[in-house]
Amino acid sequence: MIVSKYSASGNDFVIFHTFVKKNRSELAKKLCHRQEGVGADGLIVLIPKSSLDNDYDFEWQFYNSDGSEAEMCGNGSRACAHYAFANELAPGKMSFLTVAGVINAEVEASNAKGGMVLSELTPPQILETNIEHNGKRWFKLNTGVPHLVHICDDIEFFDIAEARELRKKHNANINIVFVDGKNLRVRTYERGVEDETFACGTGMAASFYIAYKEGLVSNNIKVYPKSGETLYLGVNERSITFKGEVKKIFVTEI
Numbered sequence: 001m002i003v004s005k006y007s008a009s010g011n012d013f014v015i016f017h018t019f020v021k022k023n024r025s026e027l028a029k030k031l032c033h034r035q036e037g038v039g040a041d042g043l044i045v046l047i048p049k050s051s052l053d054n055d056y057d058f059e060w061q062f063y064n065s066d067g068s069e070a071e072m073c074g075n076g077s078r079a080c081a082h083y084a085f086a087n088e089l090a091p092g093k094m095s096f097l098t099v100a101g102v103i104n105a106e107v108e109a110s111n112a113k114g115g116m117v118l119s120e121l122t123p124p125q126i127l128e129t130n131i132e133h134n135g136k137r138w139f140k141l142n143t144g145v146p147h148l149v150h151i152c153d154d155i156e157f158f159d160i161a162e163a164r165e166l167r168k169k170h171n172a173n174i175n176i177v178f179v180d181g182k183n184l185r186v187r188t189y190e191r192g193v194e195d196e197t198f199a200c201g202t203g204m205a206a207s208f209y210i211a212y213k214e215g216l217v218s219n220n221i222k223v224y225p226k227s228g229e230t231l232y233l234g235v236n237e238r239s240i241t242f243k244g245e246v247k248k249i250f251v252t253e254i
């Protein structure tokens with residue numbers, strides 16, 4: 001089986017396509033394993049559409065590295081869009097079906113090593129605005145998957161033990177966000193990876209949306225995850241747009 005390894009702002013994925021839709025939880029754990037597999041935060045399986053009457057170009061399955069299936073993955077949606085375009089499975093402007101809903105994506109630039117991709121996420125839903133934990137205020141919202149967000153004053157310290165506790169209590173990804181002038185810096189403990197990742201797209205979107213609703217940033221900004229790569233976040237009348245570079249690291253047979 002031929003698989004591709006992608007990095008989207010430091011969040012990395014194994015991607016392949018097949019017409020067969022089945023449970024791939026065990027395969028995800030095997031392929032994502034950092035020492036015994038390809039190594040990735042998640043597995044993306046692209047399933048080309050089987051009938052012309054679907055109003056999307058393909059369907060996908062997304063699995064975290066622990067084998068859990070997640071409704072959506074922001075960075076994964078950008079990597080998958082480039083993979084689909086590069087493998088002639090979709091046009092540059094595409095839409096695909098995820099558990100969270102249909103995602104629109106556009107490959108704005110592409111070459112053999114990757115490109116620049118914009119995804120439009122599912123409409124954000126603010127669920128709670130005042131969760132108190134250890135004297136800190138957390139927001140809970142869904143940007144395709146559930147996230148907790150805390151607006152912090154020191155991005156250099158991320159309490160992973162506290163994040164793990166909150167992740168278990170709320171079954172959500174955990175984000176701290178720092179307002180850095182006009183832009184944001186975000187760090188995320190990811191559900192299903194069970195550790196901090198170098199970037200989390202839906203987490204950056206959740207953090208951006210809370211900072212925007214709190215009047216701390218404008219509706220079009222740059223967001224910097226742990227990897228330091230630049231992501232462009234915006235709010236439109238429908239949802240949140242999310243743009244950044246994706247890199248095709250290698251293609252291999254397993």
Ligand SMILES: N[C@H](CCC[C@H](N)C(=O)O)C(=O)O
Nearest residue numbers: 070073074075145200201202
């Ligand atoms: N770990 C997340 C799914 C992947 C989200 C993240 N990789 C992104 O880019 O949005 C969850 O289980 O809710």
